[in-house]
Amino acid sequence: MSNFCRFYFVTWNVATKSPGQDLNSLLDFPSQFNKNKSLPDFYVIGLQEVKSQPQNMLMDSLFTDQWTSMFNKILCRQGFIVAKNIRLQGIMLLVYTQMKHVINLRDIEAQYTKTGLGGLWGNKGAVSVRFNIYGCSVCLVNCHLTAHEHLLADRINDYNTIIKEHGYHLTETSNILYHDYVFWIGDLNFRTHHPVTSSLSAEEIVDALQTVEKDKYTSILKYDQLLAVIDSGEAFSEFMEPEIRFPPTYKFHMGTDDYDLKRKPSWTDRILYKVIANNYENITLRADLISYHHIPHYTVSDHKPVVAQFNIKIRPSCYVAVPKVKKAQIRMRSAVIDTEGIAPASAMVEPIAEACATEENVVSVSNESEAEAFSNFTVKTVEFAPIVRIWYIGDADFRTECTLSPDVEINPNDWIGIYDANFHNLDDYIAYEYLAKVNLTQESLESGQPRTITLSFPVGSGVRTPGFYRFIYFSQPNNDVRSVLGISEPFEVSSKEDSLVAIDPCVEASTSAGGASKPSTATTDIFTDFTGLDVAKLSRHFSNDLSFD
DSSP states (O other): OOOEEEEEEEEEEEEOOOOOEEEGGGTTOTTTTTTTOOOOOOEEEEEOOOOHHHHHHHHHSSSSHHHHHHHHHHHHHTTTTEEEEEETEEEEEEEEEEEETTTEEEEEEEEEEEEGGTTTEEEEEEEEEEETTEEEEEEEEEEEOSSTTOOOHHHHHHHHHHHHHHBOSSSSBBGGSSSEEEEEEOOOOBBOOOSSGGOHHHHHHHHHHHTTOOTOHHHHHHTTHHHHHHHSSSSSTTTTTTOOOOOOOOOBBTTOOOOOOTTTOBEEEEEEEEEEETTTBBOOOOOOEHHHHOOOOOOSBBOEEEEEEEEEEESSSSOOOOOOOOOEEEEOOSSSSTTTTOOOOOHHHHHHHHSSSSSSGEEEEEOOOHHHHHHHHOOOOEEEEOOOEEEEOOOSSSEEEEEETTTTOOOTTTTEEEEETOOOOOTSSHHHEEESOOOOHHHHHSSSSSSEEEEEOOTTOOOSSSSSEEEEEEEEETTTEEEEEEEEOOEEETTTTOOOOOHHHHHHHHTTTTOOOOOOOTTTTEEEEEEEEHHHHHHGGGGGGOOOO
């Protein structure tokens, strides 16, 4: 693995409209012309003005909104997992990650701040998601600030209110600005209206755009309010922005590429970033820009979407590895699961020394001093014991055993969830149990030694459909913060009337030819060898195939 993670950002004010165009090009997916293009490690999608009238707020609390459903369908089919999402009325932030990174997500927390109507209403404000990944803290903010050209002071006040009131539970990163990496995206609503006395009219801006050469917009950007307040230190002075080499993204007549001259064409939609480069000894963090541009062919809104890609440097020389396994199709009664890229828990949570033993599991370190800086960094892990038998629905003995690394502290709110083997969202647990159920001694609660615990799930705990599932261990010191410490191998749950008969096809052929059959061995790998499935019973359960919104 490289010592960088690639983040892909989208900000788009969708003007209360539904998705009316294909969104694949918005996410820069590989096409028939560049099929080998790699995908980012994270997608961060910030939307503003998602339809949120009172009747829609009730529906969206019960059902997934159309935009989230569309992004889920696109990204989850590519193997991405919803790490976290948060919504404040029309302001939405969706964070997706590749499966291989899930086991390294720590201290995930989402927060929001209302700034509409003096902080009483959430039509304006900010939502955020923060987490630690490979030893670095990352904060992702999506905002929608006060509109209108003449309300610059309100936008400045919005920013300072968000910075002041937006807090997190982790002491060392309790403020947005305390994180190693901060990416601030959204409809910031700053206009080409500064200084007021000498700014251009809407018509003059459109005329000036016709004369721009080689995507150099300096002559118009000198009227940009955001650049002015950054320079004056009134707001966003802690942040940087890549060079803008695309035309204003607001305001258009919907369904067209023509500016609506009732408003001055402006760069309202922006992506800013901040890096604390020297937060750690002997290593310099950095965010390297790959691209920053708008996507003009989307016309469902009066805004154009803006996207950016960054490579961010990550900190540890070793990490909890999720090596790829050979592609295999797991045939079962309820579904067919593609296991490419999903590793067993034992591979994910090997001790760090073992995880670093092979070249593909090492984050490259540029020099010895960086390796020294990383040497005191540890990764908390939970390893699930392999489940070697089939569980049956209704079993009283529905339990899992796991081993906690010495540095894992057990919190009363820690829990283990049961998930579909091909889960797509960390919130989509089927059943869960708190570790508070386990009779833990004081010695086991204290860190310093590996501890093995057993947690039982009650009969009827939620797994009622035959299929393949996983355990996930969450460390949760409070109701707002959680970390993924362990993911189990897939295990099978079956109905009691079904039986799994392993038949070697070669033996079956020789038997039909009159030869003597060999008894099946007890060492058959039930996760990859299902040649003896009862096809009739398989079809009866096929309707339970895994799906997602």
